[in-house]
Amino acid sequence: MARYGMALDYKSCINCKACESACKEENGILLGADNHRIWVGVNEIEGLFPDLSIGSSNFQPSQCQQCDNAPCQTVCPTNATYYDDNGVVRVNPDQCILCTYCMQACPYDARYVDDRTVTVDKCNFCSDTRLIHGETTTACQATCPTKVRIFGDLDDPESEISQVLRDREHYSLKAHLGTKPKLFYLT
Amino acid sequence: MNLSKLLPYNKHTVKSFFEFERTPLNIFMFLLSIGLFTFMLIGIVIYLLHGHHAYGVTRQHPWGLLIAMYVFFVVSSTGLCIMSSLGHVFNIKAFKIVGKRAIIGAIITITTGFVVIAFEIGHPVRMVIYNILTPGLTSAIWWMGTLYGLYLFFIIMEFFFLNNDNHKYSKIFGLAGLVVGLAAHSNLGAVFGFLVARPIANGVFFPLYFILSAMVTGSYLLFLIYGWRYKMKFPPEVKQSMTTLAQVLGLLLAILMFFEVWRALTAIYGLMPERGDIAIHMITSKNFLIGEVLLGMLIPFVIIVLSKGRAIKLMVYASMTGMVGIFFMRYDLVHDTQLAPMMPLKIREYSLPPGLVEYTPSPTEWMIAIGAIGLSFMMYYAADKFFDLDH
Numbered sequence: 001m002a003r004y005g006m007a008l009d010y011k012s013c014i015n016c017k018a019c020e021s022a023c024k025e026e027n028g029i030l031l032g033a034d035n036h037r038i039w040v041g042v043n044e045i046e047g048l049f050p051d052l053s054i055g056s057s058n059f060q061p062s063q064c065q066q067c068d069n070a071p072c073q074t075v076c077p078t079n080a081t082y083y084d085d086n087g088v089v090r091v092n093p094d095q096c097i098l099c100t101y102c103m104q105a106c107p108y109d110a111r112y113v114d115d116r117t118v119t120v121d122k123c124n125f126c127s128d129t130r131l132i133h134g135e136t137t138t139a140c141q142a143t144c145p146t147k148v149r150i151f152g153d154l155d156d157p158e159s160e161i162s163q164v165l166r167d168r169e170h171y172s173l174k175a176h177l178g179t180k181p182k183l184f185y186l187t
Numbered sequence: 188m189n190l191s192k193l194l195p196y197n198k199h200t201v202k203s204f205f206e207f208e209r210t211p212l213n214i215f216m217f218l219l220s221i222g223l224f225t226f227m228l229i230g231i232v233i234y235l236l237h238g239h240h241a242y243g244v245t246r247q248h249p250w251g252l253l254i255a256m257y258v259f260f261v262v263s264s265t266g267l268c269i270m271s272s273l274g275h276v277f278n279i280k281a282f283k284i285v286g287k288r289a290i291i292g293a294i295i296t297i298t299t300g301f302v303v304i305a306f307e308i309g310h311p312v313r314m315v316i317y318n319i320l321t322p323g324l325t326s327a328i329w330w331m332g333t334l335y336g337l338y339l340f341f342i343i344m345e346f347f348f349l350n351n352d353n354h355k356y357s358k359i360f361g362l363a364g365l366v367v368g369l370a371a372h373s374n375l376g377a378v379f380g381f382l383v384a385r386p387i388a389n390g391v392f393f394p395l396y397f398i399l400s401a402m403v404t405g406s407y408l409l410f411l412i413y414g415w416r417y418k419m420k421f422p423p424e425v426k427q428s429m430t431t432l433a434q435v436l437g438l439l440l441a442i443l444m445f446f447e448v449w450r451a452l453t454a455i456y457g458l459m460p461e462r463g464d465i466a467i468h469m470i471t472s473k474n475f476l477i478g479e480v481l482l483g484m485l486i487p488f489v490i491i492v493l494s495k496g497r498a499i500k501l502m503v504y505a506s507m508t509g510m511v512g513i514f515f516m517r518y519d520l521v522h523d524t525q526l527a528p529m530m531p532l533k534i535r536e537y538s539l540p541p542g543l544v545e546y547t548p549s550p551t552e553w554m555i556a557i558g559a560i561g562l563s564f565m566m567y568y569a570a571d572k573f574f575d576l577d578h
């Protein structure tokens with residue numbers, strides 16, 4: 001079994017939102033501002049013309065961090081949120097009671113209420129649509145025109161993601177909370 | 188077996204059930220209860236038709252007024268249970284008289300709390316099933332819910348035996364109810380205290396504060412229950428007990444204010460992001476200053492101190508402001524926990540408010556939340572009719 005993670009070469013992101021569209025399409029996400037599994041964070045340019053800080057302007061694509069120590073999982077009263085064999089944090093809609101405690105506990109605002117199942121949902125690394133069929137890509141990664149996303153098995157030392165994490169400096173979001181995210185930002 | 192032997196109760200016809208002294212106050216309370224309850228029913232119908240879309244809750248603010256109201260009711264219940272146990276579990280003389288009324292109050296308030304939460308949790312039936320089949324033992328909600336269920340069973344048994352004048356068993360169940368109630372209630376504090384993602388709530392404060400504020404709430408409610416029972420004409424022994432209660436309440440309020448001051452200072456000190464800024468926002472809000480501090484703590488406290496606890500009638504009125512203050516405490520606790528946006532970088536994309544997360548309860552939420560008070564009143568009226576709550 002694999003332990004999937006994603007590395008983001010976020011400085012290449014051009015904020016085209018292809019990943020957002022691809023995710024909606026792939027997973028049938030309903031319309032509406034609250035219904036999103038993936039987003040592109042926008043850092044505004046700082047400073048006044050002509051002294052603009054170019055370095056301050058960047059985009060930070062993000063989604064569920066697939067935490068190895070996921071607060072959303074610990075707080076779930078019915079174990080509806082669980083780690084699957086690939087280390088992906090998943091929600092079993094049959095068990096979810098919609099207490100929304102996980103939305104409260106997730107430090108990344110990665111969860112939303114899916115009105116189709118009336119339960120909480122989130123990015124699942126396309127487990128239902130791709131990983132289950134043996135594919136090792138995700139919709140957001142496959143579509144990205146500037147190849148921001150590198151998806152793969154962290155346990156396999158030969159995988160592209162393992163190599164890039166060995167070669168390049170990277171950081172994770174809110175790592176100080178001890179959530180051990182499996183999303184890595186390459187600097 | 189004959190029910191009235193097992194559980195002695197007063198028999199009523201429909202007519203005698205609705206008979207009460209037609210004083211203006213009684214009639215007002217009657218209409219108020221019915222009106223509030225109707226409100227609640229309307230709210231529930233709207234919820235059943237539209238689900239959570241009828242509420243003002245959002246992705247960034249998933250918990251709203253109904254959670255606050257649930258907390259409000261279960262804090263009331265635990266508070267009544269703790270205060271009553273002072274008398275009939277711990278044999279403190281001044282609290283002997285409060286036994287039965289407090290316990291029935293505790294049963295009623297927690298039942299109302301459960302009703303409210305049933306319309307907030309998306310799938311309450313599924314909850315009962317999977318709470319047992321796949322218990323999430325690391326979840327404070329699991330412990331809180333399970334222990335509260337157990338607590339309700341114990342206090343019902345306690346009331347049952349009190350009603351049968353079986354003091355041995357009522358004491359045993361009373362003690363069990365108290366211990367489990369305290370555990371459940373501090374777990375409710377931990378539901379917030381365990382949130383590592385939210386520095387303003389994370390930590391030991393809430394589990395402890397919940398117990399303390401439950402005792403304050405219980406005291407206010409006892410004043411209201413007894414003020415209503417004796418229509419402000421207190422017999423001497425009740426007066427004596429109420430004076431002692433006021434003095435205990437004064438002490439509790441002093442400790443509560445002490446807690447609050449240190450909570451605010453430690454939260455603000457160093458201005459740690461998502462804690463210091465939120466705390467400043469919190470303590471400068473009208474909700475906090477007028478609701479929590481003035482109504483919830485200062486007015487009752489000043490009356491107690493100035494009268495040395497003897498102004499009982501005034502305390503009944505002050506307990507009304509007190510309960511309004513307690514409501515603000517619950518609301519703020521839920522709302523302030525969610526003030527800080529979790530991913531500020533999403534600002535532009537999803538038109539998150541640039542500063543703090545906003546939330547306004549929807550009319551449906553108000554109807555269910557405030558209407559539930561009517562449900563409590565009605566249950567209390569019925570209990571008063573069916574059972575002898577004084578002896």
Ligand code: SF4
Pocket residue numbers: 063064065066067070071072073089105106107108109110111122179
């Ligand atoms: S990012 Fe949030 S939803 Fe995803 S695993 Fe971590 S805590 Fe859970």
Ligand code: SF4
Pocket residue numbers: 072075076077078079080081091095096097098099100101102103119120
């Ligand atoms: S909303 Fe569902 S997945 Fe989230 S904590 Fe509650 S039961 Fe678990």
Ligand code: SF4
Pocket residue numbers: 022023024026027037038063122123124125126138139140141
């Ligand atoms: S991995 Fe799949 S589910 Fe997750 S954000 Fe990308 S497209 Fe959406």
